[in-house]
Amino acid sequence: MNVFKKDPASFRDSDGFIFEYEGAFYRAITENYLVTYEKLIASGLYKKLVEEELLVPHEEEKIIPLSIPQHPLIIRPFQVKQITYPYEWSYEQYRDAALCTLRIQELALSHGFSLKDATPFNIQFAHGKPKLIDTLSFFSGDQRLWCAYKQFCESFLAPLALMAFIDHDMVRIGQVYHDGIPLALASTMLPYRTWLRLSLCIHLHLHARSQRSNQDTVRKIHIGSHAVNQARLIFNLRQAVQSLPKSKTFLNWKNYYSDDCVHPLYLKNKIEIIEKAITEIKPRTVVDIGSNTGIISKIASAHSEMVIALDRDPSSIEALYLSTKKEKITNLIPLVMNILNPSPSLGWMSSERRSFLERIDPDVIMMLGISHHLIGQANITFPMLVDLCSKTKKYVFFEFIPDTDSQFKKLFRSRVNQFDWYTQKELLKAFTNLFTVKNVWKVEPTDRMIYLFEKKDAS
Numbered sequence: 292m293n294v295f296k297k298d299p300a301s302f303r304d305s306d307g308f309i310f311e312y313e314g315a316f317y318r319a320i321t322e323n324y325l326v327t328y329e330k331l332i333a334s335g336l337y338k339k340l341v342e343e344e345l346l347v348p349h350e351e352e353k354i355i356p357l358s359i360p361q362h363p364l365i366i367r368p369f370q371v372k373q374i375t376y377p378y379e380w381s382y383e384q385y386r387d388a389a390l391c392t393l394r395i396q397e398l399a400l401s402h403g404f405s406l407k408d409a410t411p412f413n414i415q416f417a418h419g420k421p422k423l424i425d426t427l428s429f430f431s432g433d434q435r436l437w438c439a440y441k442q443f444c445e446s447f448l449a450p451l452a453l454m455a456f457i458d459h460d461m462v463r464i465g466q467v468y469h470d471g472i473p474l475a476l477a478s479t480m481l482p483y484r485t486w487l488r489l490s491l492c493i494h495l496h497l498h499a500r501s502q503r504s505n506q507d508t509v510r511k512i513h514i515g516s517h518a519v520n521q522a523r524l525i526f527n528l529r530q531a532v533q534s535l536p537k538s539k540t541f542l543n544w545k546n547y548y549s550d551d552c553v554h555p556l557y558l559k560n561k562i563e564i565i566e567k568a569i570t571e572i573k574p575r576t577v578v579d580i581g582s583n584t585g586i587i588s589k590i591a592s593a594h595s596e597m598v599i600a601l602d603r604d605p606s607s608i609e610a611l612y613l614s615t616k617k618e619k620i621t622n623l624i625p626l627v628m629n630i631l632n633p634s635p636s637l638g639w640m641s642s643e644r645r646s647f648l649e650r651i652d653p654d655v656i657m658m659l660g661i662s663h664h665l666i667g668q669a670n671i672t673f674p675m676l677v678d679l680c681s682k683t684k685k686y687v688f689f690e691f692i693p694d695t696d697s698q699f700k701k702l703f704r705s706r707v708n709q710f711d712w713y714t715q716k717e718l719l720k721a722f723t724n725l726f727t728v729k730n731v732w733k734v735e736p737t738d739r740m741i742y743l744f745e746k747k748d749a750s
Contacts, residue, residue, distance in 0.1 A: 295357060299642040300412075306427045307362065316370060317352060318426065319362035328364065330431055336402035337426075345395050346423045347371065347415075369417065371424060372576070372597045374650050377411035377446075378465035379626045379634055381609045382454050382538035384421070385462065388414040389447040389532045391421040396437065397525050404429045405521075409439035411446055412469075412644075419621035437521055444494050445471025448531060452491060454538040456482055459605035459627070469637060469644065474499035490531030540605045557737050561659070562590055564732045564741055565688065569594045572686060574654035580630050580679075581661025585611035585623070591657070592623040599651065603629035630661075630679070631669050648682060656683040659690040659741070666713065667702045673712075673721035680744070681725055687744040691718055695738060715740065 298309035298316070306324035310317055320328055331337050340346035347369040357365065377385060388411050396406045406428050413425045437443075449472040453461035457480065464472055478499040485491045565587055569577075575596045579588045582600035584607045592598040600623060602608050611625040628634070628647065637644040658680070665671040680687045692699050694713060703710065719728070726744035733740055 299640070300638070300644065302639070302643075304425070304427060312355060312357065315367065317355070318349070318366050318368060319359050320364040320366065320427065321362055324427060325364060327429065327431055328427070331404065331426075331429055334402045334404070336399060336404055336429070339398055339402070340395060340423070343394070343398070344418070344420050344422060345391055345398070346426070347417060349426055366426065368424065368426065371415045371417050373599055373624055374415060374645075375624060375626060376465075376634060376644060377414075377450070378462050378469075379628055379647070380462070381605055381612050381625065381627055382451070382459055382462075383609055383612055384416070384625075385411070385447070385451055385454070386532060386535070388421040389443075389451060390529065391423070392443065392447065393525050393529050393532070395423055396439075397522070399429055400521055400525070404431050405437060406439050409443035409446060410471075416624050419615060419619065419623075437524060440524065441474075441498075442471055443528065444498055445474060445477075448491075448494055448528070449474060449477035451532060451535055452481055452485065452495060453477060455535040456485060459538045459540040462627070466634070466637060474502060488534070490527060490534060494528065494531055538605065538609070554736055557734055557739070558586070561734050561741070562587065564734065565657075565659075566590045566594070568688070568730065568743055569655075572655065574685070576651075576653045577655040577657060578651055578653040578682075579657045579659075581658065581664070582611065582625070583607050583660075585614070585625060587657065587659060588623055588625075589615075589618075589620060591655075592620055595655070596622060598623045599653075600625045601628040601630060603627065603631075631665060631671075651682060652684065653682065654684050655686045655688065656680050657688040659688060660692065660739075662689065663692045663699055663702060666710070673718050677721050677725055680722075681746075683746060685746055686729070687722075687726065687742075687746075689718075689722070689742045689744060690734075691715055691740045691742065693738050693740075718742075 295310045295312040298311065301308040301310075305321070307318055307320040310319060337346070341348045349366040349368040352365040352367045355365065359365070377388070380388070391414060392406070392409055396409075399405050407430045408428055413423055413428060414421045415424050416422075450462055450465060453464070453472070474495060478496045481491070481495065486496055569591050573594060577591045577595050577598045579585070579591065579598060579600045582588045582602045583604070585600045588598050588600035588611065600608070600611060602625075605627050608625045608627045615623050615625065633647040636642060636646045636649065658676070662676060665676070680689070693715075694700070694703070694710065722742070722744055726746055728742060729745040730743040731740060
């Protein structure tokens with residue numbers, strides 16, 4: 292029996308839907324959209340977008356034995372290895388996704404098309420770059436104002452402005468308003484000085500006022516022919532995005548590996564240990580929890596297919612993202628993520644946006660220099676860490692930092708007597724229920740230990 296599973300996030304599009312079949316993802320296209328799809332291909336827009344690495348490519352599927360009523364065409368898009376959501380991105384990732392969307396709309400206009408939506412959920416990072424993953428996001432026809440303009444302002448410009456002028460953590464509001472932050476709310480939250488920035492004044496503040504009074508302020512400002520009108524709008528939105536200052540954050544751990552935090556030889560030896568072990572394992576996917584600026588994540592990326600680097604410090608993830616762009620590392624995705632509070636399941640029936648832990652399927656989990664922070668912040672125990680590490684298919688790299696370590700003492704200086712159970716013996720007791728010890732190293736010149744655990748049921 293040929294059974295396919297419809298993606299629960301795909302119900303919003305009336306022109307088609309995503310489904311999973313035998314481990315791969317496909318898109319079924321309706322009869323009504325078929326003419327537009329054929330125009331998209333014939334116009335050269337699809338080719339241009341793929342050439343500029345703005346849209347994931349696809350193949351028309353003619354082999355799989357499926358017949359879906361009223362969906363005469365099935366395409367197999369490029370398989371994105373890791374789905375991420377905008378409230379997990381760093382500021383620069385979010386900004387690049389916004390600029391990607393504007394460039395797509397610019398090219399679409401030049402080919403007689405337009406984006407019918409401007410949601411960041413349609414953008415994914417593939418091969419190190421933001422790309423549109425929804426081939427059905429286009430429609431042909433002329434209109435005076437971009438129909439997705441409001442959505443762009445709510446879903447891209449407003450979050451970016453809040454991150455830039457208040458704090459990066461404002462991006463988490465997207466978990467509540469995943470269809471876009473209401474402009475009236477964003478306008479109220481932004482400091483008064485943003486009214487003095489023409490682009491923000493027009494596209495956020497006056498836009499919000501026009502919604503309250505049911506007027507179209509932007510349509511009054513952007514006048515002229517349809518094509519000129521839209522081209523000017525896209526130009527102004529690009530200026531608005533590019534002119535935003537760097538995001539603010541109350542955290543800043545990006546200098547963690549400086550000499551005043553750890554001995555310089557410690558990092559050198561740690562890198563040597565991980566690189567040798569990863570080279571032998573050759574994993575497909577690695578999740579690095581507490582990656583900091585990604586020094587170890589980059590080592591892992593050189594010997595694996597995909598690395599997802601997580602850290603709750605936006606400045607560290609920002610530095611990692613910018614360095615991957617500069618160094619052209621295409622198989623590493625940095626995410627701002629507090630593993631104590633990972634992204635939950637959201638949306639319709641709590642299945643439209645899957646939780647982070649549902650979206651990962653790693654061969655290796657790395658927890659290097661992070662466990663004592665989790666214990667100190669939330670009283671996480673070793674058995675609880677084992678529960679998290681059970682998400683791996685094969686291996687766990689776990690760094691044990693003894694209570695004699697200077698960083699441990701600094702973290703627990705007023706609570707040291709509360710953690711009598713924090714010993715290597717208790718660590719091994721917890722982990723060896725599910726894992727075996729494959730290797731263990733002392734990271735000279737410290738007393739820190741790195742364990743390589745192998746899952747007992749790993750195949």
